[in-house]
Amino acid sequence: MTQSPMSDDRKVIAEFVDVHRHYMMGTNVVRALNGVSMQVRQGDYLAIMGRSGSGKSTMLNLLGCLDRPTSGQYLVGGRDVSQLDDDALSDVRGREIGFIFQSFNLIPQLTVLENLEVPLFYQNRVGPESRAKAEHLARRVGLGGRLDHRPLELSGGQQQRVAIARALMNDPLFLLADEATGNLDSNTELEILALLDELRAEGVTIVIVTHNENVALRADKTLWLKDGEVEQLVDNRLAQTGGGAS
């Protein structure tokens, strides 16, 4: 759904096909997502917005392979992952998705370097190469000299930079950010958004779930959810120049 009106031959790396996610709350069925279809293509910068209860969090969990749809298909890199078992889903998370969380979610007892290596640890890829990569990415996010620091010795902005570097360690198909700037002051927020812009410019695919319109406006497109359904998909570039939703 994020394709431009003109034909787009960029590879589809994540796709929802009529995805439903229903929960049982006592005897009631909560339809958190109700037939959502959408695509994320290589190089996209997509924001997902919506009010509380619109299905944002459910969509984030499904996109991140932390949850499975009740029905419908979720394809990551062309592979249907909607019915995979727990181990296989863990593998998909570890290899294909880079998570960025609102509260950074670094592991407090580990150093920056060790935090960066965690995703590769579970793929048995920790070694001199992972160290070199971690050093490179730490420099990339401006924390080259802080590899031996622990998270609590860093500011919020620095911690989020480490988290972004960590999300890039496994060369994921896309970065999945959950309110990535929600815990930051406005200056730091701008820094982090600028960093995401840079990554996007380098070709990194980014999906950001947010309720902050300013954040969403940095993305190319915004997918609005309402009551578990796609309300509209706005091309922000067109919107800024007077264009509209699809």
Place this chain on the structure above:
Amino acid sequence: MRTVKLGLKSLMLHKLRSCLTTAGILFGVASVIAMLAVGEGASKEALDRFRDMGVTNILARSVKPPDTQQSSSQSAFSAMAYGLLYSEADLVQSALPKAKVVRVREVQRPLMRGEYFRTTIVVGTETDFIEVTNMHISEGRWLSEVDDQTLSNTCVIGASLANTLFPLENPLGQTILTGNDDRYVVVGVLEYQGRAAGPAGTTYDECMFIPMSTSRRRFGEEVSTSSGGSFKRERIELNEVKVKLETSEEVESAAHIMRDLLLEAHKQQNDVEITVPLELLKQEEASKRMFNIVLAVIASISLLVGGIGIMNVMLATVTERTREIGIRRALGAKRKHIIQQFLVEAGVLSALGGVVGVLLGMLVPIGIEAWFAQKTIILVPHVLLAFGISAAVGVVFGIYPAWRAANMDPVEALRHE
């Protein structure tokens, strides 16, 4: 290795808590090792003592009757007679023709050699004594048949007595003077025995050995002692009859025969005691088995308590680190990785307790030996067993918390504050 390192790091987050948890296992392991060491030492001492007595031997010993009987059976002037008789030794020999029967007479005498002096037991005995007691000569020779037949004033002395009376010279051929001006020529010195197997609270290392016939002639059967103004006379023919059988299988029936022969005759005065080292050995072995069972129960309980402590802390850790579990799961950790992580932490916790417990458990027996003069023996298999069980306890009691951690819903775990 990396998992172990990470486990250690996580445990270091709560140093005091980890230390306190470890303490449960630590004291469990230490007490098991210390108890095993003390038990093993005590048991070995007892077993050695009974073995030293000879597992094919039966010892009949004269004991002074209790005071009440003594006063009633003793007039003012007559000597109190008790104990084994020569005739009884002959009876035993004829009842057990294949056995070696050795008669022993013990008399306390002051011994002098130049300026050196020592009051000790002079043991009158026969040539088979050295074989029956499994002692060995270090210098010279043992008493011979000829010595016995000729009532010769020859003697063999224990190693400690040799050191006391002859600190600077070779005792062989030298003369020892007893209290009543008798002179004995030293013909042999025994090897050091180092065990308490001698009469009247001494060891054979401190005794002087002379031929039976000589002892009988020189010292007679009566012993006079004066204490606190009163004068006592005792008549005693033999202090001990040692019987050595050819095999340990014969011990039981021979003991039966000897009990029938001797205890019946001495039932009235209750002045003879029969010791069967093999029986004592078996009793000691049985009590050792019982001790081991008791110990195993105590060890199980203490390690169980330690294990519950570990489980408790690991459950608290899992709850505290729910978010970390969520993060790890989001970053690609499978359930098995989470299980592994928490099992390793529990294992590291208990293994640390095990290591310190082993060290402490090895120190305690050293202290017990130093302060209580109680022999202790630390066996490597015991140490390995205690350590192995402690590590296993950690893993076993870590399974449930680890399983709980692994089965958390990643979404819920990430939401956990």
